[in-house]
Amino acid sequence: MxxxxxTLLWLAGILLGLIALAYLTGNDHLVRxxxxxxxxxxxxxxIDDRDFFPYATIPASAPQPWPKSERYGKLALxxxxxxxxxxxxxxGFAVFQHDSLILEQYWNGWDAxxxxxxxxxAKSYISLLxxxxxxxxxxxxxxxxxxxxxxxYKEGCYTKINLWHLxxxxxxxxxxxxxxxxxxxxxxxxxxxxxxxxxxxxxxxDEPGRSFDYIxxxxxxxxxxxxxxxxxxxxxxxxxxxxxxLGCEHDAYWGKDTKDGDFKAFCCLxxxxxxxxxxxxxxxxxxxxNGQRIIDEEYWKASITPAALDxxxxxxxxxxxxxxxAELDGNPIWYCRGFHGEYVVVMPDxxxxxxxxxxxxxxxxxxxxxxxxxxxxxxxRDLARAR
Numbered sequence: 001m002x003x004x005x006x007t008l009l010w011l012a013g014i015l016l017g018l019i020a021l022a023y024l025t026g027n028d029h030l031v032r033x034x035x036x037x038x039x040x041x042x043x044x045x046x047i048d049d050r051d052f053f054p055y056a057t058i059p060a061s062a063p064q065p066w067p068k069s070e071r072y073g074k075l076a077l078x079x080x081x082x083x084x085x086x087x088x089x090x091x092g093f094a095v096f097q098h099d100s101l102i103l104e105q106y107w108n109g110w111d112a113x114x115x116x117x118x119x120x121x122a123k124s125y126i127s128l129l130x131x132x133x134x135x136x137x138x139x140x141x142x143x144x145x146x147x148x149x150x151x152x153y154k155e156g157c158y159t160k161i162n163l164w165h166l167x168x169x170x171x172x173x174x175x176x177x178x179x180x181x182x183x184x185x186x187x188x189x190x191x192x193x194x195x196x197x198x199x200x201x202x203x204x205x206d207e208p209g210r211s212f213d214y215i216x217x218x219x220x221x222x223x224x225x226x227x228x229x230x231x232x233x234x235x236x237x238x239x240x241x242x243x244x245x246l247g248c249e250h251d252a253y254w255g256k257d258t259k260d261g262d263f264k265a266f267c268c269l270x271x272x273x274x275x276x277x278x279x280x281x282x283x284x285x286x287x288x289x290n291g292q293r294i295i296d297e298e299y300w301k302a303s304i305t306p307a308a309l310d311x312x313x314x315x316x317x318x319x320x321x322x323x324x325x326a327e328l329d330g331n332p333i334w335y336c337r338g339f340h341g342e343y344v345v346v347m348p349d350x351x352x353x354x355x356x357x358x359x360x361x362x363x364x365x366x367x368x369x370x371x372x373x374x375x376x377x378x379x380x381r382d383l384a385r386a387r
Contacts, residue, residue: 047119053255055256064246066249071387084375112272126322131299146158146225150221150228166222171221172209185216185217245294247278284348318369323335
């Protein structure tokens with residue numbers, strides 16, 4: 001008994017020592033990270049972790065329910081399609097065509113009212129807000145220096161960085177982008193307590209505006225710019241300028257680093273599949289919602305045009321302003337994507353939008369796109385063709 005007690009005390013001492021070491025070395029995010037992953041049987045952030053962190057509610061103040069197509073309730077996934085979706089732990093799949101919902105299906109206890117973490121789908125919402133800010137004259141243009149809004153960027157190498165560099169992921173900042181490394185800047189941003197300082201204090205590594213380098217810190221800084229430009233917090237901007245005007249049906253939630261701290265803008269917008277579909281519909285309609293222009297057409301077009309950057313030795317073809325870009329049979333596709341395969345895909349050739357939420361995605365192909373997204377695109381297109 002005494003031996004067991006000594007062992008337990010020894011283990012407790014080691015644990016306390018490790019926790020103290022984490023705080024002393026500036027890695028206190030590890031404590032929260034371990035608590036909300038390994039100690040509850042997980043190995044990474046998940047789509048249902050909203051309540052692990054402080055968050056702000058974005059109310060659905062003026063809901064506009066999706067019209068349902070006459071095909072709604074008649075279309076169905078076949079056994080092979082459903083099996084593939086379930087194999088990657090999908091929890092939601094929704095398809096919209098001609099401004100109407102034609103199919104939705106949910107698994108694993110999720111339904112139309114369940115909210116999912118967007119992960120990096122949130123980045124496209126920051127792009128949308130940037131376009132709105134430009135339309136309203138709060139931001140002059142995408143080439144405005146970040147230092148016009150952020151005091152820390154008025155000095156040194158940061159003076160070269162402008163908003164276009166943020167939107168196109170070409171800042172040249174040295175942010176470690178990894179969903180698996182617990183010491184990465186992503187992990188510090190997700191589980192840490194000062195995401196603003198983390199993003200603004202990244203060292204300069206390369207000349208901005210030359211190469212595409214996907215880093216979540218760019219989106220975080222862009223959100224800090226928006227909050228400074230409007231002198232208002234992110235949740236208020238989303239409520240007033242996105243969630244209300246787009247008629248979202250369900251309250252959304254945006255995660256924060258601490259209760260009184262900053263929003264984790266690079267990720268962590270929790271919403272339903274139906275409401276995620278609205279940003280896809282907005283972009284399908286060239287920045288208009290029900291005929292009302294939300295962003296200027298010039299900004300909309302630039303958002304979905306490959307930025308003039310080098311990408312691994314070739315011309316960038318896959319990224320605009322926080323939007324991923326691809327082609328299928330010569331037809332353009334624009335999409336938002338998240339860590340576990342959260343997708344909002346716009347297919348203009350078929351007047352089609354698809355949303356997939358889930359817990360797993362496949363690796364990217366040589367062109368830089370996850371292979372599974374093309375499976376979901378095919379399923380959506382097959383359904384849209386069905387009568």
